[in-house]
Amino acid sequence: MKLKRLYLRNFRSYKDWVSVDFENITTFIGKNDAGKSTILEALEIFFNNDIVKIDSSDANVFSDSKEVIIACDFTELPNELILDSGEKTSLKEEYLLIDNDTLRIKKTYDCSRSKPSEDICIVTNHPTAEGFDNLLSLKEKDLQKMVKDRQLDCPKKGNPLMRKALWKSADELNIAEVEISLSKSKEDIKDIWSKLESYLPTYALFQSDRSSSDSDGEVQNPMKVAIQEAISEVQQEIQEIQEKVREKATKIANQTHEALRSIDPSLANELTPTFAPPAISKWNNLFSIAMDTEAGISLNKRGSGVRRMILVGFFKAEAERKAKQSNKKDIIYAIEEPETAQHPNNQKILIKSFLELSETPHCQIFLTTHSPGLAQELPTNSIRFINKDEHNNTVVQEGTKSVISDVVKTLGILPNPEQNIKLVIYVEGPTDVIALQCFSRCLREKNLDVIDLASDKRILLIPSGGSILKYWVDAQYLENLHCPCIHIYDNDVATYQKSIDKVNARNDGSWGTLTKKYEIENYLHHDAIKAAYDVDVDTDEDKVPERFGEAYAIKKSLDAPMGANKSKLYLGQAFNKMSYQLLMERDTEGEIKNWFDKMKAIVERQ
Template identity: 45%
Template sequence: MKLKSIKIKNFRGFSDETTINFENLTAFIGKNDAGKSTVLEALEIFFNNSIVTCEREDLSINSDGDTIEITCIFNNLPDIITLDSSSPTNLANEFLLNPQGDLEIKKCFKATTSKPKPTTFIVCNHPSVQWYHNLLDLKNADLKALARRLNLPSDIYQANSNPSIRAAIWHSIDNLQLELTELQVDKENAKKIYDSLEKYLPIYALFQSDRPSKDDDKEVTDPMKLAVQQALLELNAELERIKEEVKQKAISTAERTLEKLKEMDSELASSLIPEFKTEPKFDSLFKLSINSDDNIPINKRGSGVRRLILLNFFRAEVERKLSESSSQSVIYAFEEPETSQHPKHQEILMQAFMDLAYNTNSQVILTTHTPALGSLLPLESLRFITKDNGNRVVKCGEESVFKEIVDTLGILPDPITVFDIFKFPKVDGIACPELVDYNVRI
């Protein structure tokens, strides 16, 4: 899957609903406090709610209610997915696509508590007719009961396949009365379906510019956490098999226990049902770090060194992704790559970003307030964030946008080195930099 766009409403400076489109490479440029980081942090809240969490204070002071809304729209969808059973299906057959044929997921945060929790919806053209509108909420037994109640022949569906039963029920009526619906997917059986669907979403990795200085500095540990996360995804089939085997063996033990209980209290035993509730969190079991051989914490080596490690993480990711065929999409979001880096390193990093974005199954999102970095990127990737009467405005798609960036932020000449001084024009033996035409490279 690829991130097509985001809609932000009532979140910090974005009070009105604002839609922002993404490319394989997207760069947000603007002054300080224009709202660049807000977009990246809204994405972090949507995907992870970890590095940045939604807080009551995030509600825009100009909001028209008490709810923060963050909606992500995805395209390049998989042809086949597995949701609530082992049977394959697809999003179109489950009526989970919006009118444009994209997957639209909306998360709403009620800003009435200090740490609002999301309510998750899929915005889609979904059946609205009675008996047919809530099939995703029904468990297998309920679906089979409904199929029998509708007198559907048992040979037109597979009784152990929820997608098959849903398809048979939906196909039994001529007009499903499809309506644009906000389908809540974090309750009842629909939650299991959404939990499965989440596995197909891109990994979102945010690398911030303003980081705390700790021994486990995130500038070093975050890439390593991402490495563990990606490794687990590549082993997902084996891990799912292990989880299923553990689940079945544990349930079998519970069932044997209940069989013995029947001998002593059959009424009590018949009221008990084994249920496997806890999903293992493998990513919390594995920790990877990079330590200095002289026992000096990496974070004590200076922000430039830490950023160099991060820079070369991205360069290594380019080489790995070019050499491996991986279907898992990753979104790398990087704030201010110019921070603490030599201009040459910035150029190398920009090239790595472009290689990732255009040659692998990845997307890259950048922020900067340095127009010189923006000039290294394709014009279609630029997003200029500015304020208009207090509202955030995101501009893109026209050549005039880059001119506006230059007019607003200005562009400084390249940094002058000591070596350059010896190449300035001289008058009476004195170097005169004011005589240099900066439109011509020295």
């Protein structure tokens, strides 16, 4: 399951209803104490109630109510599952969805008590017709009686089959939005909840205000597991050691017994040597593992930034281990302020890793940040801005141009400082930037007059739409400079031609074109992909990223192919393997050379 949306009411600073939508990667930005961490901690309470526990003080202090609500919408639901009686069914067939593909689970906490109570329910569009509104809570014998009374021709075993038949037999179900309580007092419903809960994602929270030492749980827990696994594999050796200890100890005990007999025979008669070996579980506590880094330097003696980077790695490993133990496919990594104590270079390494991780199947990344450098590398659609409205209520905003402008102002992000921009080149995405820089390098192997896109400060490459925040900032800044531009888009979307026609209709020297091939990856030579990843992909065929993802998954024995976006990122490495000769074999008509001739002509006219 994938988390689609969170709802909060009366939780800390969120007094009124607020909803938050989530992407594969979602980043919360706002001033200190705006409510960023509150979002991640609300999810921790919803999924685990462990690292952060619901507390009586969590109810909003300005509210008359002590009832806190945390609810979540989930998509990418299992096609079938077993809820009860061992019979496969689906959430849709059981009327447990709020819409066609969304499961909504709502948890309500009574914070009027010193230890808040929890009530769980499913908010769903469910039958409300009398007699058909409570089938999920009925036991098998009750369903059998209803089936018999209505003389239905259906199996008398398997609760889902009988429920389906009963609902189908009704004259009118009166479907309406209701809340189905999953109260612990209703055993059958409780069983259904336990089954549903096993499909929820594993949620792992890495807090910003934590210590960074090798005694941290994320370090020690995996090491303890490693020790347990190692001990389980050497049971025979342990038994041999214990037998040797027993023999030696018994021998010494017998010698002591004989010595006591010579002193006082009556006392010695009451001594019987026995041996009680420690339980195997006790061996686990005999060992501990400290972490040394390069040159034997203890992790605890390294700089705080290095310690934190390493702990993020352990955090990820521990979360994956827990997910594997619980047999859950989906996992959410929530990390507060990953930039803490990090050099800007490390921040870029982290965000690149997070972006790649977010493209893997069954994975979501949630972040909070104050760092302009880290935020600039994020997709604009992933950003959530937390602020106060005119009534001083906490709100979460997303998506609009004005909201992104507020984010830029809050973080103090500045546009590209270069003032001598003479040409802006708009492409579709980050991979297209890599591709054009590669083509420039290849062409310059034979002709140094070709513009060097990797270093020429007169030219700015921007993925269209400002999908990355730093590109959005630069694009907004350049609107006022009235720079000529070139637009180069893939040929895989028919509507792009209208955009190109508009560019070519301008009278400012701008120019646009669609690629003759299906998409930019079709200009890759299959030998370049082979050199980078040792997989064979025919680049004459359409949808190269998708077919590369499938070939790579087979090569690496992955559970599933990479998504198209991640495949594009990986193919960026293949572009680095291109040469002038390989490019000429892929571009026999000189199309790409024409692009660079246009670039040079526009720049030299300015």
